[in-house]
Amino acid sequence: MNGAECLLRTLVGNGIEVCFMNPGTSEMQFVAALDGVPEMRGILGLEENICSGAADGYARVAERPASTLLHLGPGLANALSNLHNARKARSPIVNIIGEHATQHTAYDAPLTANTEAFAAPVSAWTYTTRSAEEVGRAASEAVRAALAPPGGVASLIVPADHSWLPSNSVGAVAGPAPRPLVEEGRIVRAAELLAAGQTALYAGGAALRPRGVEALRRIHAATGARIFVNRFSARQPRGRGREFMTRMPYFPEVAEASMAGVRHLLLVETAQPVSFFAYPNRRSTLMPLNCQAYEFALETEDSLDALERLADRFPASVLPAAAMPLPSPGGPLTVESLGAIVAAELPENAVISDEMVSSGEPANKFLAHAAPHDTLPVCGGSIGQGLPLALGAAIAAPHRKVVSLEADGSGMYTLQALWTMARERCDVVIVIFANRKYRILEIEMQRTGVAQVAPRAQTMLDIDNPTLDWTALARAMGVPAERAETCERFHDLFRNALGARGPFLIEAIL
């Protein structure tokens, strides 16, 4: 065995069975070792941000890490913005990053860079191996670091000689990473605040897993307390039966208004709500000024157990169903009609990758009443994640339908993900919201104090010259695709795509 094979066997031994990769010369031993370790599935991305975004999507759905394989500092650099998103999602990821052979780093060859410095801003753990013998142990450490609550990005840097030299030290299986319980005093205090009224909960992270949602439902049913969800949580259960949870609105005025009357906000695996951007003459915080935050469960603690204990303090109560009939629109497509049709057709237990950006608020109004499903947002706000995230989700859950709702501007950052979807026959329906502009920036420009968008500025917000042909882009990468300009056409295409298997893209012209 060489170091690379020890590394692969350590990952597989730790249940990591997918590697999203874009390898180079210094990672060739790892690639060569794939044939000897068939438990590891290598999935090629044509650019590294595809790999990191896919690893994030995989982790959010599978609830365990995937690995990435990246080529030296510059290959890692290409992956960083989606690793930033993964860090904010608290997704466990094990990055394997090749490095020049140890004797080569002194010479400042073209690809020489400060790889650890690139890794540090996104990583909970960064380490460069010191010998081939050490690779297995270091890989175990990486897994442990990725799994440590609440989950994080671990970056293991492996010089090429540590991969090609002999090694026999397969690393151990990293044990489970239990979360500490929330002490009883906080449960008691939270129950008191709920009983007193004017108290709401604000939940994120693992608190939104099924057990947490059930406990939140019981608390809401028993006390009437409003339940707010951190809109940047990694995986959010939505749809029918989950309408009692309010996703925190995007714009700060709307968010603040939605919390009117709340005097105490119990924080469950989240910090207090803040606005996405700052604006002139507007504070960053969103809670009403006379509202106080109360830390109920930290992001590293066992919030599921804590929420259940809190729910147990109240008598059981039934929550009436809140059904909203979904409209069946016709005529030219609008953001609202797209949202309504997607919501009406969405199959139960689907996974949505939501990178609709400016289209998100109007479309999500309807999705809140779709069949029960999970939504994955862009947790770190760095656009260009939607398509890779959908790819990773589809690899993690081949039997769930993945629907990628994607703004055209955002989609262009990482359109190469379509090729990997075609190659791996991922069951993803992609809807491109083609408004042919950075619409969100038109809105934000005015919010930051620009009275009117003048002509030269406007050209930096438009992406309609030349017009992007998303249908052709998709087909050129092996994904069948069609264009829709009316509700009727979109409805047909969407229904048919859901009924088939494999990737399909619909360019919805707005």
Place this chain on the structure above:
Amino acid sequence: MNGAECLLRTLVGNGIEVCFMNPGTSEMQFVAALDGVPEMRGILGLEENICSGAADGYARVAERPASTLLHLGPGLANALSNLHNARKARSPIVNIIGEHATQHTAYDAPLTANTEAFAAPVSAWTYTTRSAEEVGRAASEAVRAALAPPGGVASLIVPADHSWLPSNSVGAVAGPAPRPLVEEGRIVRAAELLAAGQTALYAGGAALRPRGVEALRRIHAATGARIFVNRFSARQPRGRGREFMTRMPYFPEVAEASMAGVRHLLLVETAQPVSFFAYPNRRSTLMPLNCQAYEFALETEDSLDALERLADRFPASVLPAAAMPLPSPGGPLTVESLGAIVAAELPENAVISDEMVSSGEPANKFLAHAAPHDTLPVCGGSIGQGLPLALGAAIAAPHRKVVSLEADGSGMYTLQALWTMARERCDVVIVIFANRKYRILEIEMQRTGVAQVAPRAQTMLDIDNPTLDWTALARAMGVPAERAETCERFHDLFRNALGARGPFLIEAIL
């Protein structure tokens, strides 16, 4: 005026008239200020690595900096791998990076990241402004840092409030950055070594500008000394009349053999030659073991003056022309026939963006005998630069023909550059070398000690499933394109494309 307008006026006052940008909310004031400062040309990229690669290409051709405008830490992160290449090319670039408003950074909003930490590994200078009043002065400092010999990346981080608050302090014009002269003793010593024989020169950086090439020609003609060129230099004059310069070969055995008999190597703005990667049982250095390196001119020194002084020490001598007739191949396309046709048709004073990767060595044999031209390689070895580099070169030199020779695998990293080429009507002919694999990795895998590429490993090196349709990709982004499978067809398409203006892509099937 606000801080953003001060910033723009300072850049323009310093001769920076192009900004490759992908802005977000925190940079809206900068975008809005474009209408008041018409001297600045904003050029939109659909992903940030397009912007940074274009700024590199611009700097290499224009010999002055362009600016970029990037959105917070994650937007900068997307630009990093081409900034790595720019750093290795010593290209002056001024990055303007927006940051959250100062009062917002405490709240860890989704996009909050350690922007300075992202910038540091690629930047010669990194600074975050502390007030709106300071923005102009800081921008002047950024320009000065970018221009300081040998040229570098300056990263100026501007919180959103420093852009939107009033400011009246336009920054000064940064003075010229003269390079120190090489002391006479080194000239004398170099002349002695050349007179003694078995001495060669190895040149890079600014030494390859026209004055340097002329001096190198005189030295070579007078002494017979061989002239080697660092293949990772930013801009390399090649073609007829420059055949006396030998580009250092890529593979270490070939490079070492090419220097056989050299006992002294005079280094001109470059470190000693080293291999691109390390391999088992092979040293990293390339000079023959009995050869000594001698630092003639550092990368910060005035090598042009030094080379001229060195040439003056020898009597003038005429270099005979070394004409090589270029073949006119027919039949199915090969890398060699592509190289021959491009070389035969290339117009004088063209600029080549060379990201041919595995196709480079065979094609470049012919290009060395084309009409005189400049070649821009990927100096930092991070692939995905070729198309953005061509874009930037075309913006810098609208009256020179730019030819982008691009491997299909590399091109996919940053294919979005095609859209900006179409939008800006750049005069670029793009040739995609479509071998549908990461061919270089097949070669490198064997070189790193893998005896045979097994089936699962091979799938990580192939990009033919599904087949990428480059012609459709280009058209979908507004660039006209055709496919060629024979020499005759390619020759026709290439000749016609050179005769027209505007971008055109030829997918050459290998």
